[in-house]
Structure formats: structure tokens, C-alpha cells
Amino acid sequence: MSNAGALLGKQIDVQLSGEKSFKGILTDLGMDILVLYNGEQFLYFPMLQVHRFNLSEEKDNEIEYPLYSPMMEDMGSISYRKTLMNAKGMFSEIHVAGHIPLHGYITNVFNDYFAFYSPVYKTMYISLHHLKWLSPYHQGNIPYGLSKECFPVNPSAVPMVRSLGEQLKKYAGKLVVLDGGEDPMKIGVLKTAANNLVELTTASGNQVFFKLAHIKSVYMP
Template sequence: MSNFMILLGKQIEIQISGEDFFEGLLIDFGQDILVLFNGQQFVYIPLLHVHSIKLSDKKNQINDSPTEQSFMEEIEAISYRKVLINAKGLFIEIYATGNISFHGYILNVLNDYLIFYSPVYKIIFIPLNHVKWLTPYNHNVTPYTLDNKALPVKPSNISFSRTLEEQLKKLEGELVVFDGGIDPMKVGLLKEIENNLIELVIANGETVFLKQNHIKSVHLLQ
């Protein structure tokens, strides 16, 4: 990790999974995460999804220094899990799948997934190994300009399990949406989950089997 020291404070270009690119100043790093400042916001990128890092060819494109501190500024050694835990209660944008990013709040961080509250999607389960990046909004921004009274940032009546597979077992017999619902083959009745294999009945009654380790987000249709 000491190799990143030569890039600290410099403008870099990062390619992550999905052919996405980020440009910004490298502000901080840990053994499994990088922190960029893109001129407006801090972007936290887990190294798990980083394909390449190089010095940017666009010299001095980002001239402004951050006017706000990173919320990890006072943490001596940052890590991906510490970032998620310290982001609890902050309004953030988090990206995990396709062309959809979720806007809301981290409620809890469990063994292999996090619980996210979105004013649009409500409770969402996101596997930790599928978070591509997250960025906090400025403190004076609220989701969709909603009043705080319209943002009940608290868990639903569901009791949350330590692992995602255990949590999905509790949802057997419920309507669920995987990966944002873009693919109709990932929306339906969760019949059973066993040994990392999900049995899902879609709208036309057809049964589809999905591998749990490829699921990037889960929310309920209720």
C-alpha cells in the first residue's frame, strides 16, 4: 500500500468494474479503499473493484481544494468497513448495479451486506462486495428536498440477520426485486434460497434460478 504514497495529493484516473472511470485528487487511502476528491465531492472507492490507476493526463484540471473535510478525516487508518460504519446516518449516493445508484442512508453494516434506507425504494440490502463506490452529499442537502419529517430513517419491522443468505431465508414467500428491477427475470416471488441458489417465480409464473453471489441489491415490493 505504501506505493500509493507517491500518488497522494495528485490528480489520478481510476478505472473500476463496468468500464467506469473516475478522475480526481487522491486524498487518502487504506488497504482496501481509496478516497478521491473530484472538485465537488469526496468519492470512496473499494479497491476490490479497481482495475487500474494512473496519473491523469489532464494536468491541473481540479484546482480547488475541498472546502469541507472528508468524514474520515480524523480516522488514523481508514478501511472500507470503517467508511461504511462512519457513513451511517449521512445522506449518501451509493452505486452497486447497472445504471442505478441509490440515494439515502446506511442503517447498519452486517457481516456481508449493508442495510440501506432509500425514500424511493425503502429498505434495500446491498452485498458489501458489490459496492462500487459511494459519495456523501453536502450536509445541507436532503433527499429530493424532502422535509426531515418525511424521512423516517429507521429500520422496518424486519429483524435483520448477520448474513445476506440468512436474511433472504426470512423473505421466502415475499415479492422481491433484485438489482433494481431492470431485468424482469429478477423481480418475483422468492420461493426458496439454498446453497447460494435462489428460486424465484417471475410474473408469468415461470421459475428462474439465480446465484446469490451475483445479486447486487435486494428490496421488497411492499
């Protein structure tokens, strides 16, 4: 580990790409992931999203070193993929695009995406390159106060494949929503997913193409 390891256990400031900042105690650090405790939640940041981090100049005395960790006991050396695998089935909050958090649990982790079950959006596909951060719920907490019966063990009837592009091919002819649907051009019927491009037909009948690498999330309403 680089000299950054000297910051373990200390209060740091983290700035993500896009200027969003966080303060907390650095509890773990790997080659591709950083773990911060902000006094209430553990936040797992893929290093892909971290612009910089540094020792806090102004210490927040309200933040104390955590007495427990929600999922690190069996992690060994921490990594982004290990974190996602360890979080499978654990109710969590994730942030991907925009300002709206998603609540639910990871069901499968693949080469360049993971499947996430949300009680609001049902099965979603999240790009590994665009997850901003993940925060597990305290053990026993369930989103929206729902019962566990509201969460299916096998939420998707569509077989999964290893890459997001190949998975999207299975939804040709179906209505899909990209990146939360804040942009109306990202809601439409999926025509093709090939050559690293995804083609949609929008509500007005226009054909629009998106580069697969820039797609952050997908769900089928």
C-alpha cells in the same frame, strides 16, 4: 502502504471494472478503499471495483485540493468497513448496478451486506461485494429536498441477521426485486434462499435460480 501512497494529494485517473473512469485528487488510500475528490464530491471506491489508477497525464486545473472532508475526521486508518460504519445515518448517493444512483442512508452494516434506506425504494439490502462507490452529500443536504421527517429512524420492522442469505430467508413468500429489476427475470416471489442459491417465481410462473454471490441489491416493493 505501497508506493501508491506517493500519489496522495495528487490528481489521478481511476478506472473501475467495466471501463468507467474518474479523475480527481487522491485524498486517502487504504488496503481496501480509495478516496477521490473530483472538485464537487468525495467518491469512496472499494478496491474490489478498482481496475487501475495512475497519475493523471492531463491535469484538470478546475479541481483544487478540498478544504474539508465529509466523514474522515474520526476515521484514523481508513478501511472499507470503517467507511460504511462512519457513513451510517449520513445522506449519501451510492452506485451499485446499472446506471441509476440510489439516494438515502446506510442504517446497518453486516458481514456481507449493508441495509440502505431510500425514500424511493424504502429498505434495500446491498452486497458489500458489489458497491461501486459511495458519495456523501454535503452536510445538511437531504435527497429530493425532503424533510428529515420523511426518513424513519428505524426503517425496517424485520429483524436483521449477519448474512444476506440468512436475511433473505425471512422474505420467503414475498415479492422481491433483485439488482434494480432491469431484468424482468429478477422480479418475483422469493421461494427459497439456500445452498448459495436464491429461487424466484417470476410473473409468468417460471422458476429461476440466481447465485447469491452475484446478487447486487434486493428490495421489497
